[in-house]
Amino acid sequence: MINRRNGFRVGLLVVLVLFGMYLYTSGKQHQVLVDNMPIELEGKAYAPEALIRVAFNGGEPLELASGDRDVTHIVGPRHTVKIEVLNESGDVVNTLEGEFRWVGRKKSMFSAPALMGGAPSPMVDSPVEE
Amino acid sequence: MKAYTTKEKIQHFLISNAVPIIFILMSAVAIPLSGFSATYLVQEMLIRLARNSFLVLSLIIPIVAGMGLNFGMVLGAMAGQIGLILVSDWAVVGMRGLLLAAMIATPIAIGLGYVCGAVLNRAKGREMVTSYILGFFVNGIYQLTVLYGFGKLVPIGNAELVLSRGYGIRNAINLAGMRHALDYLVPIKIGTLNVPVGTYLTIALFCLFIVWFRRTKLGQDMRAIGQDMGVAGAAGIPVEKTRIIAIIISTVLACYGQIIFLQNIGTMNTYNSHDQAGMFAIAALLIGGATVSKATIPNVFVGVVLFHLMFVVSPMAGKQLMGQAQIGEYFRVFVSYGIIAISLALHAWKRQKDRERARRSLRGEA
Amino acid sequence: MNEKLKGFIEEAGWPRVIIGLFLLSLFVAAPFVKVRVDASISDTLVRFGMNGILVLAMVPMIQSGCGLNFGLPLGIIAGLLGAVTSIQLAFTGMLGFLTALAIAIPLAALFGTAYGLLLNRVKGDEMMIATYVGFSSVAFMCMMWLLLPYTSPTMIWGYGGSGLRTTISVEGYWLHILSDFLSLQIGQYLYVPTGMFIFFGFMCFLMWAFLHTKTGTAMTAVGSNPEFARASGIDVNRMRVVSVVLSTVLAAIGIIVYQQSFGFIQLYMGPFYMAFPAVAAILLGGASVHKASMVNVVIGTFLFQGILTMTPSVINSLLQTDMSEVIRIVVSNGMILYALTRKVQVKR
Numbered sequence: 076m077i078n079r080r081n082g083f084r085v086g087l088l089v090v091l092v093l094f095g096m097y098l099y100t101s102g103k104q105h106q107v108l109v110d111n112m113p114i115e116l117e118g119k120a121y122a123p124e125a126l127i128r129v130a131f132n133g134g135e136p137l138e139l140a141s142g143d144r145d146v147t148h149i150v151g152p153r154h155t156v157k158i159e160v161l162n163e164s165g166d167v168v169n170t171l172e173g174e175f176r177w178v179g180r181k182k183s184m185f186s187a188p189a190l191m192g193g194a195p196s197p198m199v200d201s202p203v204e205e
Numbered sequence: 206m207k208a209y210t211t212k213e214k215i216q217h218f219l220i221s222n223a224v225p226i227i228f229i230l231m232s233a234v235a236i237p238l239s240g241f242s243a244t245y246l247v248q249e250m251l252i253r254l255a256r257n258s259f260l261v262l263s264l265i266i267p268i269v270a271g272m273g274l275n276f277g278m279v280l281g282a283m284a285g286q287i288g289l290i291l292v293s294d295w296a297v298v299g300m301r302g303l304l305l306a307a308m309i310a311t312p313i314a315i316g317l318g319y320v321c322g323a324v325l326n327r328a329k330g331r332e333m334v335t336s337y338i339l340g341f342f343v344n345g346i347y348q349l350t351v352l353y354g355f356g357k358l359v360p361i362g363n364a365e366l367v368l369s370r371g372y373g374i375r376n377a378i379n380l381a382g383m384r385h386a387l388d389y390l391v392p393i394k395i396g397t398l399n400v401p402v403g404t405y406l407t408i409a410l411f412c413l414f415i416v417w418f419r420r421t422k423l424g425q426d427m428r429a430i431g432q433d434m435g436v437a438g439a440a441g442i443p444v445e446k447t448r449i450i451a452i453i454i455s456t457v458l459a460c461y462g463q464i465i466f467l468q469n470i471g472t473m474n475t476y477n478s479h480d481q482a483g484m485f486a487i488a489a490l491l492i493g494g495a496t497v498s499k500a501t502i503p504n505v506f507v508g509v510v511l512f513h514l515m516f517v518v519s520p521m522a523g524k525q526l527m528g529q530a531q532i533g534e535y536f537r538v539f540v541s542y543g544i545i546a547i548s549l550a551l552h553a554w555k556r557q558k559d560r561e562r563a564r565r566s567l568r569g570e571a
Numbered sequence: 572m573n574e575k576l577k578g579f580i581e582e583a584g585w586p587r588v589i590i591g592l593f594l595l596s597l598f599v600a601a602p603f604v605k606v607r608v609d610a611s612i613s614d615t616l617v618r619f620g621m622n623g624i625l626v627l628a629m630v631p632m633i634q635s636g637c638g639l640n641f642g643l644p645l646g647i648i649a650g651l652l653g654a655v656t657s658i659q660l661a662f663t664g665m666l667g668f669l670t671a672l673a674i675a676i677p678l679a680a681l682f683g684t685a686y687g688l689l690l691n692r693v694k695g696d697e698m699m700i701a702t703y704v705g706f707s708s709v710a711f712m713c714m715m716w717l718l719l720p721y722t723s724p725t726m727i728w729g730y731g732g733s734g735l736r737t738t739i740s741v742e743g744y745w746l747h748i749l750s751d752f753l754s755l756q757i758g759q760y761l762y763v764p765t766g767m768f769i770f771f772g773f774m775c776f777l778m779w780a781f782l783h784t785k786t787g788t789a790m791t792a793v794g795s796n797p798e799f800a801r802a803s804g805i806d807v808n809r810m811r812v813v814s815v816v817l818s819t820v821l822a823a824i825g826i827i828v829y830q831q832s833f834g835f836i837q838l839y840m841g842p843f844y845m846a847f848p849a850v851a852a853i854l855l856g857g858a859s860v861h862k863a864s865m866v867n868v869v870i871g872t873f874l875f876q877g878i879l880t881m882t883p884s885v886i887n888s889l890l891q892t893d894m895s896e897v898i899r900i901v902v903s904n905g906m907i908l909y910a911l912t913r914k915v916q917v918k919r
Contacts, residue, residue: 101301103297335912338847529734536714542706549696557692
């Protein structure tokens with residue numbers, strides 16, 4: 076029966092489903108590998124800095140030396156990241172802030188060199204099988 | 206109608222509030238015995254109020270509708286847990302995770318509530334025993350689903366949730382991602398204490414809902430059915446349907462209540478959490494002075510505080526008194542069940558007395 | 572022939588016929604899933620004998636209108652006290668068994684009287700209150716088992732602990748004292764505990780005889796039509812208390828028989844849920860909330876224990892998993908639910 080009441084109910088259901096989808100995408104937590112290793116994307120090579128501090132969305136920073144890889148969690152689709160480049164004595168030499176989006180599980184590795192080198196997206200193929 | 210003397214008024218007050226009074230007396234003895242400090246107890250009670258009030262509040266509506274204590278609230282709790290399991294698997298965190306869990310669990314809770322209501326309609330006069338057994342029965346089905354179906358029929362991606370044999374959910378699930386998500390939604394601290402303001406706000410909203418609901422037509426219908434099913438039916442109220450609606454509402458609310466409970470604790474005992482939810486909520490409500498046919502919002506809060514006070518204090522009191530903490534723990538189980546037995550007995554006794562009095566007056570004796 | 576079949580099914584009731592056929596099909600399916608039929612028969616028979624008297628204990632209270640005795644744990648506790656005391660006194664064999672009975676029965680009568688007086692005050696809500704009386708007494712006894720001054724080394728916690736252990740073995744005291752009497756051992760797997768059956772049958776006979784005495788018929792009258800009974804001069808309250816006492820005493824006897832077959836005394840939370848299988852069994856046997864007969868007891872216990880034994884073993888072999896606990900929960904509670912939701916033909 077196509078009447079107002081049923082139309083309203085179907086509409087409500089659609090709204091709920093869309094809301095559910097929003098909750099899912101914006102609330103889903105992803106495991107991210109944070110990489111400070113040399114990487115090659117689309118022909119361009121990106122080199123790592125000697126010592127960097129990476130903080131996502133204003134959270135706890137991770138310290139990575141050249142060749143390090145760490146792991147952390149981020150929630151949702153859009154993120155900010157702050158990378159501080161440090162010298163041997165631990166002082167901040169350079170700061171870089173940027174935004175990126177979560178792409179997918181296959182590309183769940185964040186490459187700091189890629190972000191610092193200006194690549195289109197710092198999310199690269201993750202070696203982890205999941 | 207004769208005027209009541211002060212003595213009669215006091216007697217009446219004592220009898221109708223017998224259970225909470227007994228409890229207060231017992232607590233007065235046990236608290237100093239246990240050695241807990243007042244600040245610790247107050248803090249614990251604040252937490253437990255936040256954690257449990259919603260579940261206990263969900264029991265009010267079936268009582269108003271004359272269906273007694275809804276032991277079938279465990280069905281709602283199970284629905285909530287299924288929602289949480291799925292959301293944990295999908296790694297959705299924070300408040301969004303809770304909302305998603307609630308959204309998924311609601312249709313399940315509605316379905317289960319409908320089954321419960323329909324079964325109870327076929328067992329009029331025996332609602333409480335029937336809902337009690339129904340709780341066990343659905344618990345069996347829940348276990349079938351969660352222990353065998355999840356992992357095999359329902360794909361579970363997160364290996365941490367699954368038992369080592371490859372299917373079936375583990376007994377203890379860590380809800381770290383959603384822990385305190387509702388509690389600390391509005392972050393307020395008093396000294397070093399984190400206050401679960403979010404949950405308190407939700408509970409307050411729920412209380413307002415109950416007050417508003419009582420005034421709606423549906424609420425009034427339920428009240429009428431609670432007082433006299435025959436008269437309500439003759440007045441044109443769809444008795445069967447309304448009773449089912451009452452149970453569905455209660456089940457869905459129990460579902461949310463369980464989600465709130467679990468987000469406060471942070472771990473879910475997949476096969477045990479819901480069991481105790483029902484038992485403790487009912488005990489708390491009765492301790493607060495509610496009966497099988499009457500329950501008010503103050504009953505809920507008084508009951509939660511008194512029940513949990515005893516709960517926290519008994520093991521240590523038992524240890525001081527008898528030298529074994531184990532005795533205290535059994536004592537608290539004994540008191541929980543005993544209090545339900547006493548409340549039910551008092552209520553039934555009072556009802557019988559009223560019936561006899563009515564019969565006697567019909568026969569013409571003054 | 573068709574008419575006779577229809578008549579039988581109507582008399583027996585569809586649920587019983589369905590479950591009976593289901594049980595039969597399980598037995599038939601057993602050899603195909605590598606489950607030994609003779610071992611299964613033996614298991615079923617043993618469990619039948621073990622639980623029979625506990626189910627029988629339901630009859631007096633149903634007949635007198637007190638409903639299903641969910642407070643069975645009260646009588647069970649009396650039985651436990653008898654058993655434990657008998658072991659404390661270190662009596663073995665038939666003497667130990669009889670001592671257990673001798674201690675349990677008076678205790679059960681005492682408990683039953685108090686319980687019955689309570690139930691008289693709450694006519695109409697007996698079942699719910701019975702459940703919680705049962706639960707609270709089990710919880711209360713949990714405290715008592717820790718405190719009571721029992722000293723027999725087989726019963727208390729080791730390494731200088733105090734208080735009774737959770738499970739106490741009766742091996743060496745009166746294990747199988749009834750079961751082994753005149754028992755039959757056919758082949759390696761088929762064991763028929765004749766002694767236990769004889770005792771069970773004797774108890775049923777006593778109950779049947781009692782129900783036909785003046786007191787027994789008075790009790791039944793109270794259950795089926797209390798107003799008429801009162802008008803005939805029967806003391807309704809007294810009959811109800813008698814029925815509760817009987818039920819509690821039978822429960823005490825029943826648990827001791829159960830223990831001699833099972834081999835262990837289960838304290839603490841053991842008796843907690845024991846009322847439910849008995850309730851399910853008698854309801855399955857065709858009893859209603861107001862009327863029960865010996866036939867109900869025998870058929871009900873057999874069907875219920877049969878299902879409980881066969882379903883898990885067959886399904887486990889079929890699906891290669893251990894689902895027995897969960898299946899037990901679903902089946903027994905499902906049956907109770909079915910009985911509770913049957914429309915009662917009100918004759919009043």
